[in-house]
Amino acid sequence: MKLYIKYMVGLPCRERVKEELERLRIPFGIIDIGVVELPDDLSLKQREKLKNNLLSYGLKLYSTNKGILFEKIKAAILEMISYSDGQPVMSFSIYLSSRLGYDYTYLANIFSEVSGISIQQYIILSKIERAKELVLTEDISISEIDYQLHYSSVAHLSGQFKKVTGLSPSGFKLIRQQEENLVKNKREKD
Structure with missing residues (x-):
């Protein structure tokens, strides 16, 4: 169960x-x-x-069945984003339809009804969360992150990243590093 x-x-x-x-x-x-x-x-x-x-x-x-299907959609999206290795894959709509056994339009309608945002918006937000994670935890370039997350270009990734976070990927990484250094310095003083 x-x-x-x-x-x-x-x-x-x-x-x-x-x-x-x-x-x-x-x-x-x-x-x-x-x-x-x-x-x-x-x-x-x-x-x-x-x-x-x-x-x-x-x-x-x-x-409810709608809520359960909503969670299955989210899990499938996050699985596709998290375990992507940069290799060309099918589109999210085809992947979701084949993985969950429903027409994509039906899935999109259920998702929007339950969450209040579209599947596409959720995919963008999830990809940016994954990009933030990669920027902070992996020693890889933005172009490698772009490749792993299947963006059409570094500019497209950077544009979406800035739209969602208010910062460029490099600006985001710099601010987080500065915050970590402040915390580290404070610990050393205490």
């Missing part, structure tokens, strides 16, 4: 979900972005308790 959880996007959210499952003594398997695999079905009481406990962290347990 799979549980789909709204707003579960990062490691801290996954840790909170894991803690709640352990506290409620609910056996679980893989915990990923927006989804938890369980070996068994939950009782109505367990589901309600988990739902209420997750709400205290700002997380919402989906119970």
